[in-house]
Amino acid sequence: MAFDKMELRDIEVWDGNFAAAQALRQCQIDVVAAYPITPSTPIVEGYAKFLADGYVEGEFVMVESEHAAMSGCIGASAAGGRVATATSSQGLALMSETLYQASGMRLPIILNLVNRALASPLNVNGDHSDMYMVRDSGWIQFDAYNPQEAYDLNFIAFKVAEDHDIRLPAIVNQDGFMTSHTAQGVKTLSDDVAYGFVGEFKPMNDMLDLDHPVTHGVQTEEDWHFEHKARQHRDLMTKVIPKIEAVFDEFEKLSGRKYNIVEKYDMDDADVAVVCLGTSVETAREVAKEMRENGIKAGVVGIRVLRPFPFMQIAEALKDVKAIAALDRSSPNGAAGMLFNEIAGALYNTGSKALLSGYVYGLGGRDLTKTHLRDLYKELQANADAGKVTTQLQQFIGVRGPKLAFL
Amino acid sequence: MSEMKKIKNLKEFSTSADRFEGANLLCPGCAHSIIVREILNATNDDLILSASTGCLEVCTAVYPYTSWDASWIHIGFENGSTAVAGAEAMHKALKRKGRLKQPDREPKFVSFAGDGASYDIGFQWISGCMERGHNIMHVVLDNEVYANTGGQRSSSTPIGSSATTSPAGRISYGEKKNKKDMLSIMAAHQVPYVAQVAPNKWKDMVKKIQHGLAVDGPVFINAMSACTTEWKFDPKDTMSISDLATDSLVFPLYEIIDGHELNITYRPKNIVPVEEYLAAQGRFKHLFKDEYKYLIKEWQERIDAQWAYLQRREEARV
Ligand SMILES: Cc1ncc(C[n+]2csc(CCOP(=O)(O)OP(=O)(O)O)c2C)c(N)n1
Ligand code: SF4
Numbered sequence: 001m002a003f004d005k006m007e008l009r010d011i012e013v014w015d016g017n018f019a020a021a022q023a024l025r026q027c028q029i030d031v032v033a034a035y036p037i038t039p040s041t042p043i044v045e046g047y048a049k050f051l052a053d054g055y056v057e058g059e060f061v062m063v064e065s066e067h068a069a070m071s072g073c074i075g076a077s078a079a080g081g082r083v084a085t086a087t088s089s090q091g092l093a094l095m096s097e098t099l100y101q102a103s104g105m106r107l108p109i110i111l112n113l114v115n116r117a118l119a120s121p122l123n124v125n126g127d128h129s130d131m132y133m134v135r136d137s138g139w140i141q142f143d144a145y146n147p148q149e150a151y152d153l154n155f156i157a158f159k160v161a162e163d164h165d166i167r168l169p170a171i172v173n174q175d176g177f178m179t180s181h182t183a184q185g186v187k188t189l190s191d192d193v194a195y196g197f198v199g200e201f202k203p204m205n206d207m208l209d210l211d212h213p214v215t216h217g218v219q220t221e222e223d224w225h226f227e228h229k230a231r232q233h234r235d236l237m238t239k240v241i242p243k244i245e246a247v248f249d250e251f252e253k254l255s256g257r258k259y260n261i262v263e264k265y266d267m268d269d270a271d272v273a274v275v276c277l278g279t280s281v282e283t284a285r286e287v288a289k290e291m292r293e294n295g296i297k298a299g300v301v302g303i304r305v306l307r308p309f310p311f312m313q314i315a316e317a318l319k320d321v322k323a324i325a326a327l328d329r330s331s332p333n334g335a336a337g338m339l340f341n342e343i344a345g346a347l348y349n350t351g352s353k354a355l356l357s358g359y360v361y362g363l364g365g366r367d368l369t370k371t372h373l374r375d376l377y378k379e380l381q382a383n384a385d386a387g388k389v390t391t392q393l394q395q396f397i398g399v400r401g402p403k404l405a406f407l
Numbered sequence: 408m409s410e411m412k413k414i415k416n417l418k419e420f421s422t423s424a425d426r427f428e429g430a431n432l433l434c435p436g437c438a439h440s441i442i443v444r445e446i447l448n449a450t451n452d453d454l455i456l457s458a459s460t461g462c463l464e465v466c467t468a469v470y471p472y473t474s475w476d477a478s479w480i481h482i483g484f485e486n487g488s489t490a491v492a493g494a495e496a497m498h499k500a501l502k503r504k505g506r507l508k509q510p511d512r513e514p515k516f517v518s519f520a521g522d523g524a525s526y527d528i529g530f531q532w533i534s535g536c537m538e539r540g541h542n543i544m545h546v547v548l549d550n551e552v553y554a555n556t557g558g559q560r561s562s563s564t565p566i567g568s569s570a571t572t573s574p575a576g577r578i579s580y581g582e583k584k585n586k587k588d589m590l591s592i593m594a595a596h597q598v599p600y601v602a603q604v605a606p607n608k609w610k611d612m613v614k615k616i617q618h619g620l621a622v623d624g625p626v627f628i629n630a631m632s633a634c635t636t637e638w639k640f641d642p643k644d645t646m647s648i649s650d651l652a653t654d655s656l657v658f659p660l661y662e663i664i665d666g667h668e669l670n671i672t673y674r675p676k677n678i679v680p681v682e683e684y685l686a687a688q689g690r691f692k693h694l695f696k697d698e699y700k701y702l703i704k705e706w707q708e709r710i711d712a713q714w715a716y717l718q719r720r721e722e723a724r725v
Contacts, residue, residue: 030500033493057504059496063489064535071486071532075457075493078480081501101482207478207494208501210453210509215473217481224470 003028003057006050008188016150016179019186020086020112020172021046023154025056026194030081030201033061033072037091038124039176040114044086058082066091070098070109077107078216080206082158084109088176089116092130096137102169103138103232105217108161109169110154111139115278116176117364125365126176128277128329131306132338138232140170140240141306145281147184150174152257155189158198159247166235166243167204173306177365178279189255197254236308244305262313263302266292270299272380273318275343276327277303280361280368284327287373296381303339314346322384323355325376327397329362336394336407355383361397372397411617412451417609423448428474432466436635436642438649439463439548441606443519446546446630447477449616452515455494456480459487459520459529462555463548485529491518492541515620516543522563523553526587537596537625544619544626550634551586558637562587565657567702568690570637575693580702585709593627594663601627602662602672607649611660611672618662631658639689651684656714661721669720681707 006025014022021043024032034044050056059076063069069085077083087095092113102109115131117123131141142157144150150172157170174180189197205214220228241261248259265285267273274284281302291298301317303310318324324347328337335341340358347354359376362368376397382390396404414420426447433440439462447454454477458464464481467474482490495516501507520529525547533545552570553559560570566585569575573582593601599622604612612630619626633649635642652658653673660673682703685691694702 030504031493031496033489033496057500059500061492061496061539063539064531068486068489068532068535071482071489072493072496074482074486075480075490075495076497077493078490079455079494079497079501081497081506083497097483098486105482207455207480208498208507208514210478210512210514213476213478215468215475215479218468218470218473219465219481220470228470 004054005191006055008190010188011185012188013183014147014151014186015181015183016144016147016174017042017114017181018046019147019151020154020174021050023151023194024084025050026189026191027082027084027155027158027198028056028058028195029084030058031061031073031076031083032058032085033063033069033076034085035063035066035069035087035091037066037088039116039126039180040086040088040091040112042180043112043114066095067098070095070102073109074098074102074105074107077102077109078105078206079208080203082162082201084112086112086114088114089118089130092134093118096134099134099137099139101217104228106167106232107169108167110157110161111169111171112154113171113173114176114180115173123364124176126178127363127365129331131171131173132330134171135307135338138168138236139307140168140236142170142172143277143304143306144172144174144179145279145302146179147182148186150179151186152251152255152259155194155198156244156247156251156259160240160243162201163243164202164204165239168232168236168240173278175278187255187257193254197251240308241305241310259304261305261310262317263304264317265300265302267299267301267317269297270321271297271384272323272377273299273301273321274325274327274373274376275301275303275314275318275339277306277339278329280327280329283368283370284373287370287377291374291377296377298377309342311346314343315350315352318343318347318354319350319352321354323380324357325380326356326358328358328360331363332360332394340394355389357383357389357391358394359397360394366398368397410451411621412449414449414613420448420609420613426454426476428476430472431474432469433462434636434642436645437462438550438606438632438634438645441645442546442548442630442632445606445609445612446517446616449613450515450620452620453477453512455491455514455516457487457491457518459518459524460484460555461521461524461548463519463521465555484524486532487518487520487524488529488536488543488545489532491516491543492536492539495541495543516541518543518545520545520547521554522547522549522551523561526562526589533627534596537593537598537627540624542623542625544628546628546630547589548632549629550632550637552634552637554634554637563589567694567699567706569693570690580693580699590627590629590663594666596625597666598627599624599665600662603629603631603658603660605631605649605653605658605660607646608653608660608673615662615672637690640687644687648687651679651687655679655681655684656710657681657684659714659717661717667725669717671717671721681710
C-alpha cells in the first residue's frame with residue numbers, strides 16, 4: 001500500500017456518513033464515481049478529501065449525474081477493481097436503471113445508500129422509500145442502525161460482494177440524518193487490520209486482462225434470459241445468506257462485534273414483537289425493555305439483511321410470538337407494507353398463529369417516538385389477549401388529522 | 408504513444424481484422440460493421456470497447472456468442488461513453504497501484520454508439536466525459552435514425568427525411584428539423600480532437616482514428632453510417648451512397664483540433680448535386696413530388712452555405 005496510513009483513536013466520534021467514508025478509505029477503493037445528494041453527500045466529499053490528502057490512491061470521478069455515477073462504477077468494476085459510490089432518494093431513482101445492469105453483470109460494486117424520502121413532495125429527510133424502490137434490483141442490501149454499523153457493514157459488504165462465489169453488488173443502508181448526521185462513538189479498526197479483513201481485490205473476467213478479452217453485458221432473449229435471472233436468483237437465495245453469516249463470524253473474531261442476519265432482542269419468550277429496520281430498531285429496543293418492566297413480554301426483530309430476504313431466520317425468530325407489528329417506513333401506495341407482506345410470507349408455512357398487523361411510520365423524516373411504540377406494544381398485547389387483530393390490519397403512526405387505518 | 412500501424416493497401420487493410428468478426432447479425436450492407444472494422448483495423452493498440460444499445464450492440468453480442476475479440480461492454484442505451492470512462496479510470500488507478508496484469512501495454516478506450524444514443528439520450532453522458540477529459544474516443548455510428556427500434560427520428564435525422572415518428576404523409580414532408588451540429592457542440596468542449604469520417608474514405612478515416620487514438624484526452628468521431636434498411640437502398644449500394652454523401656458535401660469530412668483549428672480533409676474533385684444523393688434513397692422519395700421540390704433547392708442552398716462556412720473557418724484558423 002503506497003498511501004499514507006491514518007492514525008485513528010480506538011474510539012472516534014463520527015457520524016454515519018463519515019464512518020462510511022472512513023471505511024471506504026480503509027478498503028482503498030480503486031474507483032469512486034459519484035454525484036452529490038443530501039444526505040449522502042459527505043461520504044464522497046470525505047473520500048475526495050482523503051484523496052486530496054494522500055490517504056487513498058484511487059481515482060475519483062465526479063460525474064454529471066447519478067446515472068453516470070453508476071455507469072462509471074459499472075465500467076470500472078468490469079475493468080477489475082474495487083468500486084464504490086453513495087447516493088440517496090432521487091439520486092437512486094435516477095440511478096435505478098443501472099442497478100439492474102450492475103447486478104445482472106454480477107459486478108461487486110458497493111453503494112452506500114443514505115435513506116431519504118422520494119419526491120413529490122420534495123423532502124430531504126429520512127425514510128425507506130428509496131431502499132424499498134430498488135428491492136428487486138438484484139443487489140444485496142444491508143441495513144445499519146447507527147454510525148458504528150455503517151462503518152462495520154461496509155467492510156462486511158465488500159467481503160461478501162467480492163467473493164468469487166457471490167459476485168453481486170451490495171447496498172449499505174443507513175437512515176438519512178438520524179444516522180448519517182448524528183455523531184456517536186465509533187470503535188475503529190486500524191488501517192492495516194481493516195484492509196487485511198477485506199483483502200486485496202481479486203479480479204475475475206476483467207476487461208483489463210488484455211490477453212483474455214471478455215464480452216460484458218450481452219443480449220439474451222427468451223432463449224437465455226430466464227436462465228441468467230434464475231441463476232442470479234438462486235445464488236441470492238442459496239449462497240448469500242451463508243456467506244454473510246460466515247463473514248459476520250469472521251468480523252466478530254476481528255472486532256468483537258457480532259452481527260446477525262436478523263437481530264433478535266428479547267425474543268426468547270416474547271409474546272409481542274415489533275419488526276423493523278434502521279434507527280427505529282434502537283428505539284424499539286428501549287421501549288421493549290420498558291414494556292417488560294411493566295409486564296408486557298415485548299421483543300424486537302431488527303432486519304439486518306433486507307435482500308436476500310431472510311425468510312427462514314424471520315420465521316424462526318417469530319415462531320412463538322402471539323402478535324407482531326411490521327413497521328414500514330415507506331408509503332405502501334396502494335398495498336400493505338413491504339415488510340408486512342414479506343413477514344406474512346415468511347410465517348405462512350410455519351403454522352404460526354401469530355396475529356400480524358402493519359404500521360406505516362416516519363415518512364419524510366417524521367419521528368417515531370417512544371410514546372408511539374408504547375401505544376403500539378399495548379395494541380399488540382390487546383391483540384394477543386383477544387386472539388384477533390382488535391384494530392385494523394394497516395395503520396399509520398403519527399400522521400396528523402383523523403387516525404388513518406385501512407384494510 | 409505506440410507505433411502507428413502502417414497500412415499499404417485496401418486489400419491488406421480489409422483482411423487485417425481479427426477483432427471484429429464477420430459473424431454478426433447486422434443487415435447485409437450495413438455500414439456500422441464496415442466502420443467498426445476500419446476503426447479496429449486502423450490500429451494495433453490493445454482496445455477496451457463499449458457499445459450503447461442499438462444495432463451494433465444487439466447484433467454482435469447475442470449470448471452465447473460474441474463478435475468481439477477485444478474486451479467489450481454494453482450497459483444501456485445512454486451510458487456506453489461513461490462505461491468506457493469508468494474502465495479508463497480503473498486503468499489509471501490500477502496502473503498507479505502497480506496492479507495491471509500487463510503494465511507495459513497501454514490499451515485505448517473506445518465507445519461506439521448510434522446517433523440516437525449520442526445526439527439525444529446519451530448526450531449528457533458524452534458531454535460529461537468530454538468535459539472531464541477522459542482519455543477515450545467516442546464514435547458515433549451516425550445513420551441519422553433510431554434503426555434498432557425500427558426507424559424513429561433522432562436529432563440527427565435530416566430535414567425532409569421520412570422516419571417512422573416523422574413520416575411523410577398526405578400533408579407532411581416528414582422530418583421538419585435539420586440535423587443537429589454535434590461536431591460544433593463537441594468541439595466547443597475544447598477537446599483535443601473531433602472529426603467527421605465516412606467509411607468510403609477509408610484512408611482519411613484511418614488517419615483520423617490513428618490521430619485520435621494517439622492524442623491524450625477525449626476524442627469525438629462522427630462516422631456517417633449508411634443504413635440500407637432505413638435509408639432504403641439496395642445493400643450492394645452502401646459504398647456508392649456513401650460516395651454520394653461525401654461528394655455532394657452533405658457529409659463533409661473535416662476535423663477540429665483543440666476546439667478551434669478546423670481542417671477540411673476531403674475536397675471532392677467534382678461536387679455532386681444534392682439531388683443525386685437524395686434521389687438514391689427511399690427515405691427522400693417524396694421530396695421529388697412537385698410540391699416539395701423547393702425543399703431540394705433549400706437542401707442545396709444549405710449545403711453550399713455550410714461548405715462555404717467550413718472553408719472560411721479553415722482559412723481563418725478559428
Ligand atoms: C432508456 C432506453 N430508452 C429506449 C430504449 C430503446 N432503444 C433501444 S436502441 C434504440 C435506438 C437506437 O438508435 P441509435 O442510437 O441511433 O442506434 P442505431 O440502432 O441506429 O445504430 C432505442 C430507442 C432503450 N434501450 N433504453
Ligand atoms: S437497420 Fe440499418 S443500422 Fe441497423 S443493422 Fe440494418 S443496416 Fe445496419
